[in-house]
Amino acid sequence: MALPKTIRAQVGIVGAGPAGLLLAHLLHLEGVESVVIEAQSRKHVEERVRAGVLEQGTVDLLNAAGVGERMRREGLVHYGIELCFDRRGHRIDLHSLTGGRAITVYAQHEVVKDLFQARMSYGGPILFEVESVRIEGFDGDAPRIRFRSYGDECEIPCDYIAGCDGFHGVCRPSIPSGILRFYEKTYPFGWLGILAEAKPASDELIYANHEDGFALLSMRTPRISRLYLQCRPDEDLSEWPDPRIWEELQRRFETVDGFRLNEGPVFQKGVTAMRSFVAEPMQCGRLFLAGDAAHIVPPTGAKGLNLAVADVRMLAHALACRYRTGTEQMLNRYSEICLRRVWRAQHFSWWMTSMLHRFEGCDGFDHRRQLAELNQVTSLRAAAVVLAENYTGLPFDLPGERL
Numbered sequence: 448m449a450l451p452k453t454i455r456a457q458v459g460i461v462g463a464g465p466a467g468l469l470l471a472h473l474l475h476l477e478g479v480e481s482v483v484i485e486a487q488s489r490k491h492v493e494e495r496v497r498a499g500v501l502e503q504g505t506v507d508l509l510n511a512a513g514v515g516e517r518m519r520r521e522g523l524v525h526y527g528i529e530l531c532f533d534r535r536g537h538r539i540d541l542h543s544l545t546g547g548r549a550i551t552v553y554a555q556h557e558v559v560k561d562l563f564q565a566r567m568s569y570g571g572p573i574l575f576e577v578e579s580v581r582i583e584g585f586d587g588d589a590p591r592i593r594f595r596s597y598g599d600e601c602e603i604p605c606d607y608i609a610g611c612d613g614f615h616g617v618c619r620p621s622i623p624s625g626i627l628r629f630y631e632k633t634y635p636f637g638w639l640g641i642l643a644e645a646k647p648a649s650d651e652l653i654y655a656n657h658e659d660g661f662a663l664l665s666m667r668t669p670r671i672s673r674l675y676l677q678c679r680p681d682e683d684l685s686e687w688p689d690p691r692i693w694e695e696l697q698r699r700f701e702t703v704d705g706f707r708l709n710e711g712p713v714f715q716k717g718v719t720a721m722r723s724f725v726a727e728p729m730q731c732g733r734l735f736l737a738g739d740a741a742h743i744v745p746p747t748g749a750k751g752l753n754l755a756v757a758d759v760r761m762l763a764h765a766l767a768c769r770y771r772t773g774t775e776q777m778l779n780r781y782s783e784i785c786l787r788r789v790w791r792a793q794h795f796s797w798w799m800t801s802m803l804h805r806f807e808g809c810d811g812f813d814h815r816r817q818l819a820e821l822n823q824v825t826s827l828r829a830a831a832v833v834l835a836e837n838y839t840g841l842p843f844d845l846p847g848e849r850l
C-alpha cells in the first residue's frame with residue numbers, strides 16, 4: 448500500500464472559514480508555520496453569504512494584521528443603529544455612548560477573500576476540497592490530521608490542531624464523550640433573509656419590533672440591501688414569492704412618519720435557524736476549538752464572526768508564547784479566557800433576541816413589557832450605554848483576558 452503524503456506543520460488547521468484563515472495569518476506574523484485544510488472549494492467559501500457587521504476590535508485587529516486595506520476602502524462605518532417600535536424610530540448613538548467606537552459593515556466573504564489573498568501572497572499552504580478528514584493523537588504528544596486530497600491519502604503530523612471547522616465540522620465530535628459539556632437553546636423561530644439590488648432606505652441598521660414579528664434592515668454596499676424578517680424555523684421558501692416578502696417587510700418597518708423601504712430585484716434568499724450553543728471546555732489535549740466549532744449565537748447581536756476573531760486572536764497569541772518560551776501556560780488558559788467573552792456574547796445575543804422578537808403564545812402583556820424595555824433602552828442613557836458597549840464589542844482585555 449502506498450505511504451500517505453506527509454505535510455509537516457507546527458499547527459494543523461481544519462477549516463478555512465474566517466477563524467481558520469485568520470489564525471493561519473496571525474501565526475504567520477508570529478513566525479509559526481501552519482497548514483490549512485478545507486472541505487469546500489475556494490469559490491464556495493469566497494461566495495458564502497453570512498455575517499456583515501464587524502465590531503471595532505475586529506476592525507482594529509484586521510488593520511493591525513495588514514489585511515484591512517480593502518475593508519477601509521469599501522467597508523461602511525456606522526456610528527449608530529436604530530431601534531424601531533410602536534411605529535417610531537429611535538437612534539442609538541453608538542459613537543457618543545462608547546467614547547468613539549463604531550461598527551463596520553463589510554461582508555464576511557469579503558474578509559475571507561482578503562485573508563485568502565494574504566495567505567497566497569506568502570505561499571502559505573491551503574488544501575481545498577479535502578475528504579474523509581480524521582484527527583488523531585491529540586490526547587498525546589503526536590497529533591495528526593488524516594484526509595484524502597484528489598485521490599491521495601495525506602497526513603499532517605503537527606504539534607497542535609486547531610478545530611476551526613464550524614458547527615458541523617469533525618473536530619468537536621472527535622473529542623471522546625464525557626469530556627465536553629454542551630449548553631444549548633433553540634429559538635422557536637428563524638430569519639428569512641434576502642439580498643436585493645435596492646439602495647438601503649437608511650444609512651444605518653434598523654432593528655424593528657413589530658407585533659407580527661421582528662425585522663432587520665441591513666446593507667452590503669450603498670446599492671445592496673440585506674433584509675431579514677422573523678419566520679417559522681422550517682419556513683418553506685416556495686411560499687414566499689418576492690412580492691409577499693416586500694409586502695411583509697414594508698408592514699414591519701412602517702412608521703407614523705411614512706418610512707418606506709426601497710424595493711428591487713431579490714438575488715439571494717434563505718432561512719437561518721436561531722440557536723445558542725456552547726461546548727465547554729474549548730480544548731482537549733492538543734486540540735483547540737475556535738469559532739462556530741465551539742459556539743453558536745443567534746445573529747441578533749451580530750456576534751458570531753466577531754467571537755471567532757476573538758478566539759483565534761487569543762489562540763495565536765498563546766501558540767506564539769508556547770514557541771517563544773517553551774511553556775504552555777497561556778495555552779492552558781485558552782478555554783477559560785475565551786469562554787468569558789463567549790458567555791457575555793451569549794447573554795447579549797439572547798437579550799437582543801428576547802427584546803425584539805415575537806414569541807409563540809406571546810400575549811399583550813409580553814408585548815407591552817418588550818415596549819417598556821425598548822423605551823428604557825432608548826431613553827435612559829445607562830441602558831443605552833450597555834447596548835452600545837456590547838454591540839460595538841467589548842474590549843479584548845476583559846478582566847482576566849489581559850494578554
Ligand SMILES: Cc1cc2nc3c(=O)[nH]c(=O)nc-3n(C[C@H](O)[C@H](O)[C@H](O)COP(=O)(O)OP(=O)(O)OC[C@H]3O[C@@H](n4cnc5c(N)ncnc54)[C@H](O)[C@@H]3O)c2cc1C
Nearest residue numbers: 462464465466486498499612613738739749750751752753
Ligand atoms: C445568515 C447569517 C448571518 C450572520 N450574521 C452575522 C453578523 O452579522 N455578525 C457576526 O459576527 N456573525 C454573523 N453570523 C455568524 C458567522 O457567520 C459565523 O459565526 C462565522 O462564519 C464563524 O466562522 P468560523 O470560521 O468559526 O466557521 P465557518 O465560517 O463555518 O467556517 C468553517 C469552515 O470549515 C469547513 N469545514 C467543515 N468541516 C470540515 C472538514 N471536515 N474538513 C475541512 N474543513 C471543514 C467549512 O467548509 C468552513 O469553510 C451570521 C451567520 C449566518 C448564517
